[in-house]
Amino acid sequence: MAQDETISPAEDAAVLEALFDHSPTGLLILDPELRILRINLTRPALHNVDLAQIVGRHITDVYDLSAPGEVQEMLDGVLESGAPAQGHLVRVRPKGAPGPEYLFSVSVSRLESPRGRVWGLLAEMLDVTEREKVSARVHVYGAVRQYVGQTLNVVTTCEELVRELVPGVADIAVVEVVDAVVRGENPPPSPLQREVPLRRAAVCRSGGEEQIQAHPVGDVRALPFTTPYAQTLADLEPRLVALGPDTPWLAADPRRAEAIRAAGAHSLITVPLTLRGTVLGLLSLYRTRHTDGFETGDVTLAVAAAAHTALCIDNARRFTREHTIALTIQRHALPLRPATPTTVETAHMHVPSETGGGGGFDTFALSGARTALMVGEVAGQGIHAATTLGQIRTAIHSLASLDLEPDELLARLNDTALSLAEERVVLPPADRPPLAGSCVYAVYDPLPQTCTIALAGHPPPVVAHPDGTTEILQAPSGPPLGSAEGPPFATTTLSVADGSVLAFYTASLPQISPSPDTLQRVLRHPERPLQDLCDDVLYRLRNDPCHGDVFLLLARTHALPxxxxxxxxxxxxxxxxxxxxxxxxxxxxxxxxxxxxxxxxxxxxxxxxxxxxxxxxxxxxxxxxxxxxxxxxxxxxxxxxxxxxxxxxxxxxxxxxxxxxxxxxxxxxxxxxxxxxxxxxxxxxxxxx
The missing domain is CATH 3.30.565.10 (Histidine kinase-like ATPase, C-terminal domain)
Structure with missing residues (x-):
């Protein structure tokens, strides 16, 4: 076009008509009073009435905006300054309509005459409803992948899932898990039988409002057969269900129906928690009167989140099963009764670790009215640690029957640990945990009233004398069990008066005590019942997770009459x-x-x-x-x-x-x-x- 050519008003009108008719983005022209002069939105549902009824009305009289105050402030700012506003996200719904909300990315420019007179605003409205929904779902799924399954606990994993789904995906989320799975047992194969009970493991609601619950968390019950919940667990297919006052299957579960009506839930998604053809549980999502109904994309997200959670639940179930077995082995390895009640009173405290450590203690009788006292722990966790501790305990009993001195017993026990480690070399690396540990072994002789102690990489005991004074025994410590090299083991023999208390413990005890001298402060009153002393130590511990089992063995010594x-x-x-x-x-x-x-x-x-x-x-x-x-x-x-x-x-x-x-x-x-x-x-x- 030549420089002297100008665009005529007719051409301006043609360009404007083409723009409004064919622009991929919605266009909206407002006058300085924010009244609509012309409109073309890509969502027909937003102006399903005659446009003549819209033109000339204030924008807030035509549409419900998610944040009308913020929108008003933005438009006024562009009118006053002339600086355009770019990419503001605005949720829009027809005035008073119950339909869904639409999300637009709005950019606003000021319209001026050639002489600088402001005569309105031009708003470009890009419909980003689907894009933002997809983005929000991706964000939620990323959060599920990141934050669900951080612990090896079935119930905690379920709680993590509902926290990530509410309110981003649903207003109410409920997870129910097969009760046997919570206990660590094998999950049942699909389809789930009608009588199999499920435990309500986690519930989360948006807004924090107190609402009627169909069943409290922890409730165990089978699901009614003629409901979407039971059908989902029968065929392992997710379901998107519309809820209403006349929904027929609600009659099969009156308590759940009452809770649904009280919450105003109108849309439901049920997704099975399955893994390798076995049923772990059920995820139920609800949307209430304040939000739009679920869509197909929400079902896809729920299925993906359920698949990740099912894997995490199964990992937690396996850990629970192994942890239970390890604790059972460990419990059966502990002594059932005191070895010599005449000369030694004993009491113990046990705080299991979350991972099932390999700690333990033992008291058993020796010849000549003597008593052996042992506290130890082995490296690792779970079944491997428990079985290793059982082998070590058996070796100690066998060696003690030879009437060995404590230092010689630990030396031979160390040889046994090295032999066990050599035997495990042929095992796969996953089944070959390191065989290392620590141990304190003491022998109390009531005739001379002496206690002979040897240490293998273990903390020394605390001695409480009858007068209330306490001390940490200054005893040399040999290398940990399983060490091929190190200084030889040595013994320390101390005289113990009648009524003295010896405290043996695992290394985890000082780590979760509020102060290093907690045990000594409790033992300043050694005349108290031993179990009371153990309880007093327990009550003073912090609620911190510990990396190993906490064992405390108290022994009060007496002379033989x-x-x-x-x-x-x-x-x-x-x-x-x-x-x-x-x-x-x-x-x-x-x-x-x-x-x-x-x-x-x-x-x-x-x-x-x-x-x-x-x-x-x-x-x-x-x-x-x-x-x-x-x-x-x-x-x-x-x-x-x-x-x-x-x-x-x-x-x-x-x-x-x-x-x-x-x-x-x-x-x-x-x-x-x-x-x-x-x-x-x-x-x-x-x-x-």
Whole structure:
């Protein structure tokens, strides 16, 4: 076009007509008073009346705007400043109409005459309703992928799902899970049988209003058959259902029907929670009177969210099952009763970790009225940790039966852990957790009232004396169990007065205590019942998750009463056998032991003293202990162990220890710095007096 050519008014009108007739975006011309002069919107539903009834009216008289105040402020700002407004999102609905809302991206420019006179506004309105719906659904699904399944807990996973779906997708969201799944059991195959109960795991409502609930969270019930909920679980197909006062299936579930009517719900989506052909539960979404009904895109989103959640629920179910098995194994590995109630009182506290750690404790009786106390934990979690702890505990019992000193026992236990680790090398990496752990092993002897302790990478115990003073035992610690190298294990022996309390614990206890000296402060009153002390420690703990099991074992020590022990020094000569039998006979009569047990004991004493005189060295000593069992001990100065010998028919001797083994409930050899003690135990029964 030549520079001197100008556009005529007719051409202006033609351009305007073409723009309004063919523009892909909606156009709206307003006068300075914001009255509509001309309109062309891409949504016919927004002006389904005669345009002559719209022109000349204020925009807010024609349309319901989501934020009329903000829109008014934007339009006035463009009129005053002339600066255009770009990309404002405005929700629009025909005035007073119950139809859906439409979302427009609105850009506004001021219209001026060639002389600068302002005569109105031009608004370009791009319909972004579908685009924003898709974007919102993508955002919600991203949030579901990110935030649902952060914990290995079935109910928590369901709660995370409903929080992400309300209010972005639905006004009300309900998740019901097959009750067996919550307990960690295998889910039932599809189709779900009518009688299978579901647990209402999570409910979320927009606005936080108190509304009528069909069933409370935690309620367990089967779904009525003739409803969309049951049908969805029968054929595993999602459903989009319109709700109304005359919906026929509501009569099959009166309580749910009452809640639906009270909430004003008019649209429902039901989606099964399924995985690999098994049914885990049901997701139900509702929209109420304040929002539009669901669309097909909402169903697609609900199906995708349900698929992700089903996988997370199944992971949590598997963890729950493994955790339950691990706790069962661990619980059965714990001692059922105190080992020696006469000389050691015990109480314990256990705070399981969320992942099922491998911690544990044990108390068991040793020869000579002694008591073994053990607290330990192994690396890992779940079934692997629980079974490893069971193997370690069995090894400790086997080694303790050899009457080993605590340091030697831990050294051999470490060798056992290394052997177990070598055996696991052939397993796949997923089934080969590291075999490492820590342990404290202590032996309390009530006769000298001493406690000998050895540590393997474990925190030292706290000692509470009868006067209320406490201390953390300063004891050297050897390497953790499973270490191929490290300093040797060492023992620490301390004297413990009658009524002292020893506190053994796992490393997780100090981590969740409000202060490092929590345990010591509680033990400043050691005369209190031990279980009260354990409870007091528990009540002071923070509610923080711990990485391992928290175990606390308290042991209050007592001396063995003098009248339950009898000892005699014997002459190192053959006639010591008769002297020993006489001492034993008189003492057993004084204790009121029945004749059969007394005769058996005299025989055992005779054989042990004979064996000591023949193969041992002086000094020679006989000791009888009446505690949980009747124990006979013969001490001599020879550190060499006697050997059980199965004598031949023609042999004149060599049957002593064989006879002892046949008569006694248990027998063994215990070594000391001054020789050895051969001991034998029998069940104790006394005559009536």
């Amino acid at each position: 003098d009248d339950q022990v009898a000892a005699w020094h014997l002459e190192y000569a053959p006639r010591a056998v008769g002297t020993a039998r006489t001492h034993a006979r008189h003492q057993l009569a004084h204790w009121g032991v029945d004749e059969e047990t007394a005769y058996t004991t005299e025989t055992i004493v005779s054989e042990l003293v004979t064996n000591a005189v023949r193969y041992g060295t002086p000094p020679l000593r006989l000791q009888l202990i009446k505690d949980r069992t009747l124990t006979c001990e013969v001490h001599d100065g020879n550190p060499l162990a006697p050997r059980l010998h199965h004598a031949k028919t023609i042999d004149e001797g060599g049957r002593g220890l064989f006879i002892v083994a046949q008569l006694a409930q248990n027998w063994g050899v215990r070594y000391g710095l001054d020789g050895k003690a051969v001991w034998a135990e029998q069940p104790l029964s006394t005559t009536r007096r």
